[in-house]
Amino acid sequence: MNRYFTNISGGNIRNLWPSAFAAVLDGIVKVIPAALLVDLFNTYYVFIADPNKALDVSRLWIDCIILFVWLLVSYATFALLYDKSYRAAYTLAADGRLKLAEYLRHLSLGYFGKRDPGDLTNLLLGDYAQVEHTISHNVPQLITAIMLPILALVGLVFLDWRMSLAMFMAIPLGVLLLWLTDKLQAQLSRNHVQAKNEAASRLQEYLTGIREIKAHNLGGKRFERLRLSFDRLMRASIRLEGIMGPVIMGAMLLTRSGMTIMIVVGSYLLASGTLTLPVFLLFLLVGSRIFEPLTLVLMSYGEIRYSAYSAQRIMDVHREQPMQGTYSIKPYGSIVFDRVTFGYEAHSPVLKDLSFTIEPRTITALVGPSGSGKSTVTRLIARFWDVDQGSISIGGQALRDADPEKLFKHISMVFQDVYLFQDTIGNNIRIGNMEATQEAVEEAAKRACCHEFISQLPQGYDTPVGEGGSTLSGGEKQRLSIARALLKDAPIVLLDEATASLDPENESAVQQAINELVANKTLIIIAHRLKTIQNADSILVLDEGRLVQKGTHSELILQDGIYANLWNLQQDSDGWQVK
Ligand SMILES: Nc1ncnc2c1ncn2[C@@H]1O[C@H](COP(=O)(O)OP(=O)(O)OP(=O)(O)O)[C@@H](O)[C@H]1O
Structure with missing residues (x-):
């Protein structure tokens, strides 16, 4: 349990304290109407049972005033809970995503080789969304659902311990059923997350590789892979809901059976004269209220369990050893x-x-x-x-x-395959030095022989570049990456086959740019063409x-x-x- 909360809180359980505190407060406040009902009931019952006694109007007034104040207080506690739980959820998810993205940067590239990029995207978006939902909805619900029976039990046990036992004895049975099926639920959640990730990866692969798919007429085969992955996802979803649905329903019925047991026990005690009618009716009244939040939380048990796996995946990345x-x-x-x-x-x-x-x-x-x-x-x-x-x-x-x-x-690196970010051309060059002025960017572009083609673009340096640089030619992209490296002005330059795939005109422009780049630097160059x-x-x-x-x-x-x-x-x- 502790591990679960540590995981969903991003490793620091204290992040959940404000919302947990607000949920406890909200839980306590929610019990007050039940206590008032008990008092109202008592007042009326005394009046009805003994016609010689007058109705205690002043007591009724006090109950009404308390009820009115309760409305205001419950609004305040609910607002507090709403604020704290949503704030905690959104802050945790936003900070967590950024921290994780930052952490990933410190891992060796070997780690990325082992993991599917689609899976990592899902982790940052999907798994965090799942955890976010759990923190904002399920955790407060869970706390309230636990609080109410505990507070009710404390009050009722003094009234009649036999009835209290009858009412609550079924709850552990419901919990036991969930506990017994916990491993199954974890396995089904894991399978579902894996199927979801695989489908997302196949979709990403299909969209990224659309050029190759068209060129090689692979539409059918690749689409089949995509179809199969969505088919697997559908089956994993059906299995998850189809198996866990009845289990959760069973746990709910078991829990709620407490009410029936209590009625049977109550009737028996009533008949044997060891229980008074008002106490019996009181138990009926309170019982009808406390099972509602318990039912709610059981209904969302699947989600809580699912988010445990999402949180686990997030924490597993944090446990990877970064480069020291x-x-x-x-x-x-x-x-x-x-x-x-x-x-x-x-x-x-x-x-x-x-x-x-x-x-x-x-x-x-x-x-x-x-x-x-x-x-x-x-x-x-x-x-x-x-x-x-x-x-x-x-x-x-x-x-x-x-x-x-x-x-x-x-170190400056000029790769064979240049990646350009979905940003303006100017900002793509600025990656070499984020503090560089516009003049410095243009100067680097001039030295890398790309100023001319940039100036001819409709918005010049402010022209947006498609993701991965899809709107530029290979030679243009390479010269942009050299401009980046020039702007960085690092003493060690690593050049990976930068001119291998270019036409002669582009090659001589790139070669000139490279000469600018490497003056007085330590250059390590990979070149297939030995002439260069x-x-x-x-x-x-x-x-x-x-x-x-x-x-x-x-x-x-x-x-x-x-x-x-x-x-x-x-x-x-x-x-x-x-x-
Ligand atoms: N990320 C990687 N994961 C696993 N194996 C890799 C990875 N990168 C390269 N290799 C393997 O390491 C070996 C050396 O690759 P490397 O890219 O260093 O060769 P290279 O001499 O630069 O080749 P080329 O001239 O074709 O680019 C190859 O057998 C390659 O398959």
């Missing part, structure tokens, strides 16, 4: 790989016992067949992942101890994750090895044409 490290690196030091072994999956190394040194302010090219580990080397320098064995250091400082945020201040890296200070040739050659272009070209082979192959293919 507090040190700042010296960005103008050498980058040293010392016997580095690394794999994305356990026991399947992609880099094997790799050692080399990259001197500051030099150009180092990474060359090798596809899949040899070139991109992996650049990702490890940026500490997207930590190495399995050996170490990487920059300026003598081990990357494992470096603060990833501080490290990234010193002939002037590199050092070329590292990788094959199956091992360093197999190292030297300058003129040195490597003379050796009988992968580099010379690749060079010769590319020289031949330069003269290739469609006949």
Whole structure:
């Protein structure tokens, strides 16, 4: 129970205290009319039972005044509960989502490789919405539903303990039934959440990949995957409701059977003369009131259980170990790989016992067949992942101890596939330096050879870019990403095949932009086209994750090895044409 509340409160149960306090207050206030009814009933009963006695009008007046004051007080407590529970729910969900998004940023990229992006989106939106609903509705309901029987029991047990026992004895049976089916409910909730996530992921995949689906005429096959996932969701929903519905209904009937038991016991006691009629009628009166909130809370039990799984999923992410490290690196030091072994999956190394040194302010090219580990080397320098064995250091400082945020201040990355945010072109460049002025943005754009095409757009730098940069060409996107990197002006630049997929005109513009970017920087470049890296200070040739050659272009070209082979192959293919 404690774990449940800790989870739904985002790890800090104190967040729920104000709304719990308001719910307790509201619960106490809700009992007052029952107590007043008891008193009114007593007053009338005394008058009716004994015609010689006058009706106690002053007592009736007092009850009426209390009832009137109660109306005002109950309005105030309800308003307080409404405010506290909704405030807690919305604040928790909004803060929680932001905190989780921030936390995700500190996890290694390996974590994202393991998880479906659709699943994470669902976690941030769907699971939080579920928890939000539980905090604003179900938790106050639950507290009130527990409060009322406890307060009533305290009052009634003094009146007649036998009737109290009869009234409340069925409640534990209802709770027992829920407890016995708890594992089943948890399993069904888990299956439902998984089916929902899968359907959302398939839908996201279908929409994101719509271009490929059309191009390869995959409509039928992909749509079938989508259909199957929605079919699974439908079946999981039916199972959840179909199995748990009768269980919850059973728990409700068991609980409510307390009323019947009490009537039977009451009638028996009445007949045997050990119970007076007023006390019996009082129990009937109170009994009819306290079972209502209990029924309500049982009806929402499914939701409470479901939200437990949502909260659990949220907390599981928070329990993931973020990347550690507090040190700042010296960005103008050498980058040293010392016997580095690394794999994305356990026991399947992609880099094997790799050692080399990259001197500051030099150009180092990474060359090798596809899949040899070139991109992996650049990702490890940026500490997207930590190495399995050996170490990487920059300026003598081990990357494992470096603060990833501080490290990234010193690194610019230009990826092969550029992601642009759904924002203006200007703001997309500003990602390199959020404080940059408009002049600085334009200056970077000019140096990256993109000012011209931006100026021709209808709203210039304020032109919105479609998600992922869908409204720009490949070359334009790459130059924008170089403008970003220029604006960042980091001392280490990691360039991943930036010119590989461009036409000659775009390539020379991008090449010019790159020359601007790397002046006086430590550049590590992955280039399939060896022509572009002939002037590199050092070329590292990788094959199956091992360093197999190292030297300058003129040195490597003379050796009988992968580099010379690749060079010769590319020289031949330069003269290739469609006949
Ligand atoms: N995120 C990842 N998760 C699992 N395996 C990966 C991941 N990224 C790369 N790999 C695998 O690691 C190996 C090296 O990949 P890497 O991208 O570093 O090679 P590369 O030399 O840059 O290839 P290319 O020239 O084709 O881009 C490949 O076998 C690849 O399948």
